[in-house]
Amino acid sequence: xTLSNSPPREPEEEIxxxxxxxDASWGDYPIDTVLIRTETRTVHDVxxxxxxxxxxxxxxxxxxxxxxxxxxxxxxESVLMRIPLPVFYLAEDPQGNMxxxxxxxxxxxxxRFADDKLTLRLPDQPELNRKRFxxxxxxxxxxxxxxxxxxYVIDAKVPERARLDIFERxxxxxxxxxxxxxNCIYMGPATLFLRDEASTPIFLKATGESLRTTNxxxxxxxxxFCSFQILGYEKYTGSMxxxxxxxxxxxxxxxxxxxxxxxxxxxxxLRNNYRVFDRHAFRKHNGPDGKRSVxxxxxxxxxxxxxxxxxxxxxxxxxxxxxxxFYELMDDEDFNQAITYSVNQVGKVxxxxxxxxxxxxxxxxxxxx
Numbered sequence: 350x351t352l353s354n355s356p357p358r359e360p361e362e363e364i365x366x367x368x369x370x371x372d373a374s375w376g377d378y379p380i381d382t383v384l385i386r387t388e389t390r391t392v393h394d395v396x397x398x399x400x401x402x403x404x405x406x407x408x409x410x411x412x413x414x415x416x417x418x419x420x421x422x423x424x425x426e427s428v429l430m431r432i433p434l435p436v437f438y439l440a441e442d443p444q445g446n447m448x449x450x451x452x453x454x455x456x457x458x459x460x461r462f463a464d465d466k467l468t469l470r471l472p473d474q475p476e477l478n479r480k481r482f483x484x485x486x487x488x489x490x491x492x493x494x495x496x497x498x499x500x501y502v503i504d505a506k507v508p509e510r511a512r513l514d515i516f517e518r519x520x521x522x523x524x525x526x527x528x529x530x531x532n533c534i535y536m537g538p539a540t541l542f543l544r545d546e547a548s549t550p551i552f553l554k555a556t557g558e559s560l561r562t563t564n565x566x567x568x569x570x571x572x573x574f575c576s577f578q579i580l581g582y583e584k585y586t587g588s589m590x591x592x593x594x595x596x597x598x599x600x601x602x603x604x605x606x607x608x609x610x611x612x613x614x615x616x617x618x619l620r621n622n623y624r625v626f627d628r629h630a631f632r633k634h635n636g637p638d639g640k641r642s643v644x645x646x647x648x649x650x651x652x653x654x655x656x657x658x659x660x661x662x663x664x665x666x667x668x669x670x671x672x673x674x675f676y677e678l679m680d681d682e683d684f685n686q687a688i689t690y691s692v693n694q695v696g697k698v699x700x701x702x703x704x705x706x707x708x709x710x711x712x713x714x715x716x717x718x
Contacts, residue, residue, distance in 0.1 A: 364559075364566065365633075366688045367646030368589075384504035385515070392428075392459050393494035398447070399460060404439075405448045405536065406457060421458040422469045426477065428496045429489055436499040438516060440534050443505050450516050450525070450533045462493070509591045528569040531594060539600035542575070542608055543568040546615055555619040555630050559644050569593070573646065574615055574653045575600060582650075582702040587695045618657035621664045625656075625671050633688075635679050637672075647688035647697075651705040659713055667712055674708045 390398075398404040427434065437452035449456055461467045465481045472478055482490065503512055516530050525533075532540050546552060547560075547567040560567040576596025577585075585592050600608065622630040631649045632642045656664065656671075664671065678684045687701035 363643050365643050365645045366648055366692050368693055384507055386502050386504070388500040388502055389497050390500060391494060392496045392498060395456065395498060396460055396463055399456065403446050405446055406453055416454045416458065418467065419470050421461065421467055422471050424455060424458050425462055425469060425493065426471055426474060428493055429477070434498065436501050439500055439502050440512060441502055441505045442534070447502065448534055448536065450530060509594045510588050513590055526564040526566070527590060528565040528572065531572070531597060532565060532568065535594065535597040535601060537601040538603070538608060539597040542600060542612070543571045546571045546612060549616065551616055551619045551623070555623045556644060557628060557641070570646065570649060571615070572596060573650050574618070575611060577650050577654045578611065578614060578657060582698055585695060585698050587693070589693045614657045617661070618653045620661060621656040621659060622652055624661070624664055625668050633679060635676050645688055647692045647701060651701050655705050655709050663713065670712045671709065674712045678705060678708055
């Protein structure tokens with residue numbers, strides 16, 4: 350299932366005002382918090398757990414990284430030839446479910462073949478070529494089902510940044526972005542919300558279609574809005590990874606009506622920003638006639654939340670005053686620093702939000718009738 354009929358966008362534009370939490374050395378994590386255990390399970394056992402729902406494959410994530418049949422066939426051939434496979438990495442959630450992060454395509458291949466949905470393409474192996482699982486001899490079927498898989502399981506108690514650092518270091522397939530990892534770990538109503546909101550016409554218009562979809566940068570921006578809108582910048586403690594993960598956790602616990610209201614707030618914020626700033630929305634600028642600069646994620650955090658709760662008619666009526674307040678912020682050295690350098694520091698987050706809230710409240714709060 351795809352989000353649209355058009356091919357994925359791959360914009361060349363860079364993003365400003367966003368940074369990954371600073372890399373940590375392993376010494377930064379208390380020894381007892383990095384809990385990784387090793388399990389060995391057969392293909393048959395893992396497929397049974399996938400059917401039961403205790404091993405979770407994320408089809409929304411997999412859509413962008415599907416293997417061709419030739420590559421899937423080579424995997425089955427490797428198992429039949431008893432060639433050892435790389436390890437699989439899984440994240441355990443608080444309920445004890447295993448979320449597959451590294452190894453999605455391999456497990457998907459096993460499942461597809463066991464379900465007779467894959468016809469092997471192995472022209473150099475006449476005994477196997479054009480065969481499905483049901484066509485194999487019992488001996489070869491058993492060899493696949495009895496194949497032992499080495500699983501590295503990262504405990505649910507591991508701190509968020511450590512967990513993402515581990516996945517980033519060990520991933521053996523297509524490198525994952527932090528947002529793609531979060532999309533695997535917190536799959537549920539929250540990740541569906543990010544997917545749907547990132548595909549709306551108003552999101553694409555307000556962002557100028559400048560955000561990559563293949564690394565889920567677009568969903569990361571939605572995630573940022575939701576976390577700051579739900580939790581408030583006061584709850585930010587210095588790790589953007591932890592903050593965005595906490596936002597997804599909260600969203601997964603929210604009622605449908607609350608998520609619907611959050612969607613209304615988000616789309617209202619996008620309309621309001623586009624109404625006031627047009628093609629310059631969420632970008633540094635000092636007037637409507639200059640060259641359009643790159644999207645600034647820290648400016649996005651501020652402007653999307655600050656204008657989320659005001660009615661459209663109020664924004665339209667105060668459009669010029671809002672623009673002037675914004676241009677004054679652009680001339681404020683403290684604000685500019687706070688959306689440009691070391692943007693994940695607590696002090697920088699507090700500075701940009703307090704300055705922006707003060708500037709726009711002065712313009713808008715007395716004019717909400």
